[in-house]
Amino acid sequence: MFNKLKRLSLLMVFFISAARLLYAAAAPLKVVATQTLYADIVRQIGKEKVEVKSVASPKFNVHFIQPKPSDVRNVAHADLVVYTGLDLEEWWGPLVEAAGRPEFFPGREKSVDLSRGIRLLKVPDHPLSRAEGDIHLFGNPHYVMNPENAKIMAETILEKLKEVDLPNTSYYEENERAFISRLDAKMAQWKELCSHCAGQEIVAYHDEVVYLADFLGIKNEQFLEPKPGIPPTPKHMEFLEKYLKENNVHVITTPTYFPKSSADVLAAKTGAKAVTLAMNVGELPGTEDIFGFFDYDVKTLSEVLK
């Protein structure tokens, strides 16, 4: 009797273990990305083999996200995390700590720092001070705004997916190739669509479109913020009014999450056009994936810079 029971329990343990292993093998890889654009690239490469969630809503300024307990839960249950790196998402460290997953700490084996391999713009060449505003130590961290960087990010993501999910290597590689191929074709289209933009100048609210401007050959050196992170002041608006008129600048861009009133006031005074650009996937209708996102921004700039 005792032996029968023993055999039965061993059999049960075997079946439960096998079921768990089968479930684990079939379950998609859980990935948490800090931003929606990163989540979209992971989705493009992983497709049904991944289940992706993002932390920062595209409706909010990524600098000032306040992670919620639901984000803590998502990170706690993730297999892989993807983040900007540099010093853009200062809230990321406390979030990973709250989730209690040391393997997701920056630089660790299951965290993907997407800034690797990116050619950064505006890397400081002098000692920094907060007197210069909310300046970034490593350079401008808004590299998501250049589609060429999406290729580098895709490569970084692919390498990590292969590392953590070796059996699906060829699947991921195939999807990445398709993604890159589509991206290459779209980049050629975007450059052609905005070929007349090259050499023209825009004024942005914050220095977050410099990478897109760099991609399209647009000059962007003046911002509504007098210093990064410092809201527009009357004195600076006065300077910009003069600058726009003297330099024949017709376009002011703002993201959705900054007040548009300053841009509208300046536009009214100078005759320039104030337009809204998306800063991330899903921020505006039609920007549901990375292609729609760049379609929207490039089309907007193309039309307004005619």
Add this chain to the structure above:
Amino acid sequence: MRIRIILILCVCCLIPATAKADEIASLASQVRELTQLVKDLKLTVDQQQREITGLKQINELKSQAPAAPAVPIYQQPRPNKPFLEVGAVADVALKLDSPKVDQGGADRVSVRELELVLGSNVDPYSRLDATVAFNEQNTAELEEAYLTRFGLPLDLTVRIGRFKPRIGKDLALHRDSLDTVDEPLVIQRYFGEEGVNKSGVDVTKLIDIPSLMVHQLTVGVLEGGTGEGGTAFGSTKRRPTLYTHLKNYLDITDMTNLEIGVSDAIGSRDEDVTFEVNILGLDVTLIHYLNPNQSIKLQSEVFYQNRTESFTISEIPEGSGRFFKNDLDGTLWGGYELFDFRFNSQWALGFRFDDVELVDNPVTNPNKGDIGYSGYLTFYQSEFARWRVQFSHFDLATGKDDNQVLIQGTFAIGDHKHKLQ
């Protein structure tokens, strides 16, 4: 004939000389070729020697450190952030107070506190955080110094050291994270003017149950006592305070979330081993974002005390009409309601209502507690500087009223990240 003989002799003499000259020339040529060959060989050897040296160096480097992962694309060198995160937060306040007798701190500008905040990962599994507060009395106080250990079995996270306990909402926050200039009255009266920082250990766990809500449980034990001016527990440190907090969080929509927390803390009022004080807490916070720059926050916390110590009502001194406050059924409660409206990216206004029954303050009316009404306006100058003006009216249990105007400046420098609550 002679001439022939002479000619033959001459020829005989000349032939070897010519042959020797050719041989010498040939030898000289060979020597030149050989010299060139040696030179070439020397160059080749030198070249190979250099290559060997280079290969040796590479091998040495390879044996010293693991090979760096191949970075296929241009990677520019970047400065590294220092290991130690160091920041400082200054809290400057101007307090205009109505009582005629100055109890200290009134009608003047004071640096209430300068907090030096330090933190860093100790190793892949743990992190050390510390906060040292300097105040105007030129004293330094160790507010917090604790180690957080991550990645334990069952996904537990443990804190050990001196820290702010996770009881309710505001008690776990630093002053610079509050919506108002001062702590709610219930926190001040029960736990201390600036809340509680005590040594102990607590364990936190996310509870995995199928639910729309996120549930997080914290259980901890602290040394006994309260913060400065707190009356909930006695001052004996060896009688510990046990506490637990269950946080329940729900994303109602992308723009609205609700948090309901339940806390319980039991501790000692005196030196005996019994836990005479049981405090039950309930906190509710609803946040709704109208857009990225506008939000409404409604927050309420209530603490209910059940005290099994004996009470007596006594008039002190006799005939003075002043009584020693107590509660006949051994229960007390206090709480606050807060409304905060961020109406602009830089401006917020709000209101707080406080009502708290006191533990054992001498009062003229034993059934009356301290009641407060506070309104405030906050200006966020930048990410690192904030100004706040607050007007408070207190209807105190002593029977007196108090009006206060507080102007607060909070400034942060260096690396200062708030912990997630």
